[in-house]
Amino acid sequence: MKSLFTTLMLGFVIVSATAQKIAPPLLEPIKKEDLKRDVFALADDKFLGREAGTIDEFRGAVWFVEEMRKAGMEPAGENGTFYQFFDLYLRRITPNTWLKIGDKKLKLWKDFIPASLSPARLNNKEVVYVGKASPEELKKLDIESKIIAVQSSLEGIKTNISLFHKRFYYLIEDRYNAVFKEKKVAGVIFIANDLYENNWDAMIHELKRGRNGIKDFRNKIIKDVPIFWVHKKESSFLKDNKLTLNAEIGVQLFKYPSANLIGKIEGTDPELKKEYVLFSSHHDHVGVRETVKRDSIINGADDNASMCAAVLAIARSFKKQPAKRSALFVIHGAEEMSMLGSRWHAWNPVVPKESIVCVLNGDLIGRNAIDSAALLGAWGPHRTSDELVEAAMEANKEGPNFTIDKSWDDPDHPEFFFFRSDHAPYARVGIPVLFYTSLLHDEYHTPLDNADRMNYDKLYKMVEWIYRTGWKVANMKDRPKYLKTANFDK
Numbered sequence: 001m002k003s004l005f006t007t008l009m010l011g012f013v014i015v016s017a018t019a020q021k022i023a024p025p026l027l028e029p030i031k032k033e034d035l036k037r038d039v040f041a042l043a044d045d046k047f048l049g050r051e052a053g054t055i056d057e058f059r060g061a062v063w064f065v066e067e068m069r070k071a072g073m074e075p076a077g078e079n080g081t082f083y084q085f086f087d088l089y090l091r092r093i094t095p096n097t098w099l100k101i102g103d104k105k106l107k108l109w110k111d112f113i114p115a116s117l118s119p120a121r122l123n124n125k126e127v128v129y130v131g132k133a134s135p136e137e138l139k140k141l142d143i144e145s146k147i148i149a150v151q152s153s154l155e156g157i158k159t160n161i162s163l164f165h166k167r168f169y170y171l172i173e174d175r176y177n178a179v180f181k182e183k184k185v186a187g188v189i190f191i192a193n194d195l196y197e198n199n200w201d202a203m204i205h206e207l208k209r210g211r212n213g214i215k216d217f218r219n220k221i222i223k224d225v226p227i228f229w230v231h232k233k234e235s236s237f238l239k240d241n242k243l244t245l246n247a248e249i250g251v252q253l254f255k256y257p258s259a260n261l262i263g264k265i266e267g268t269d270p271e272l273k274k275e276y277v278l279f280s281s282h283h284d285h286v287g288v289r290e291t292v293k294r295d296s297i298i299n300g301a302d303d304n305a306s307m308c309a310a311v312l313a314i315a316r317s318f319k320k321q322p323a324k325r326s327a328l329f330v331i332h333g334a335e336e337m338s339m340l341g342s343r344w345h346a347w348n349p350v351v352p353k354e355s356i357v358c359v360l361n362g363d364l365i366g367r368n369a370i371d372s373a374a375l376l377g378a379w380g381p382h383r384t385s386d387e388l389v390e391a392a393m394e395a396n397k398e399g400p401n402f403t404i405d406k407s408w409d410d411p412d413h414p415e416f417f418f419f420r421s422d423h424a425p426y427a428r429v430g431i432p433v434l435f436y437t438s439l440l441h442d443e444y445h446t447p448l449d450n451a452d453r454m455n456y457d458k459l460y461k462m463v464e465w466i467y468r469t470g471w472k473v474a475n476m477k478d479r480p481k482y483l484k485t486a487n488f489d490k
């Protein structure tokens with residue numbers, strides 16, 4: 001009897017020590033009607049798809065900053081404002097770019113597409129036709145300082161992925177990039193396959209826009225080796241003749257502003273309030289593009305007005321009931337251009353990097369089945385913190401009780417989704433992260449991603465989950481530790 005009593009007492013002591021007397025989360029300020037109203041407002045046609053670097057991105061941002069203020073946030077950007085500005089460098093092909101193979105002059109965009117964005121001049125370079133040679137086969141050939149003509153193929157490329165029709169050309173290039181550099185080829189001609197021919201106009205549309213970078217982040221955008229895509233019909237011409245190539249690639253550089261929108265709600269503990277739980281979203285989207293069902297404005301209701309509305313709701317709750325730690329709300333710009341805003345803030349945070357205890361990022365959080373969702377950064381090499389994942393799991397049990405899809409953290413998952421939203425740059429600088437998402441769908445990055453297509457019951461449940469996790473972490477005694485085993489090679 002006595003020993004049972006002691007055991008019970010011990011059990012009691014242990015339980016109360018881990019529970020740490022955290023006040024219950026306050027869900028009342030988080031309302032489905034508010035989420036719906038804010039998604040409709042930010043995903044309105046009048047913002048023309050909020051493309052980064054354009055006035056449309058800023059018109060959306062200006063509206064959003066007012067909402068941040070109304071939700072009770074203090075400005076935490078530069079100079080007492082909600083803004084952290086950064087420069088986008090846009091590189092774009094100039095119309096005087098030309099290409100001549102043998103005696104044949106090819107017309108820019110109509111006959112050839114330049115797919116590299118560094119200026120180049122090529123004089124009388126020998127062309128070597130290599131057929132469908134694999135990267136390994138290319139290694140054995142004598143191709144230094146020559147132009148190689150490669151038949152494009154889909155070998156080794158996973159085709160069952162989102163936006164494949166827009167991405168396949170650089171997936172093909174990526175397969176060869178290392179060997180092009182290693183062999184010091186002077187340039188590359190890719191000969192289109194049927195897939196490329198069918199999407200030639202869409203490709204032009206993408207490549208004519210150019211690509212954006214930020215300071216210290218150029219290598220991914222600028223390919224060292226000049227690359228030209230030509231039509232399938234040039235195949236025999238390239239194969240059967242001894243040819244030389246002359247070309248010039250002109251590139252213009254433009255500078256445009258973008259901005260992260262940053263607010264905070266101070267914590268109540270004199271020491272812990274110097275630390276921040278960072279809630280992350282992005283306010284930009286992809287602008288006006290190809291027409292689908294007579295609409296060309298890509299409003300990005302799910303991507304990512306959904307998490308923007310969530311951030312406002314979470315702030316309303318923290319305002320009414322602040323936690324021990326402070327809450328930092330960062331709504332990134334230029335996410336759709338390789339997460340440029342979050343790279344910028346992860347490298348230049350508005351608070352000391354060491355004071356950010358975790359990043360809770362949401363992207364696409366209002367679609368698909370009501371009872372399931374995905375969490376990334378939680379398993380395998382992408383897991384950044386045991387305590388953080390534990391908090392999210394507990395929060396899920398206490399709140400929405402989703403069936404959690406773990407497969408998206410697999411390093412071999414064909415979508416590489418872990419690397420496609422704003423938490424990723426923070427994970428790489430040593431901050432524990434989680435990525436909450438209701439995953440991709442057929443209307444992702446199309447003019448059909450509209451506010452009236454969202455599931456607001458699902459959105460509410462996602463917000464509850466993220467808020468409950470944040471509430472736990474903002475009040476726990478010891479901050480989540482970053483795992484040394486975290487690895488982001490793939």
Ligand SMILES: [Zn+2]
Nearest residue numbers: 303304363364
């Ligand atoms: Zn997104």
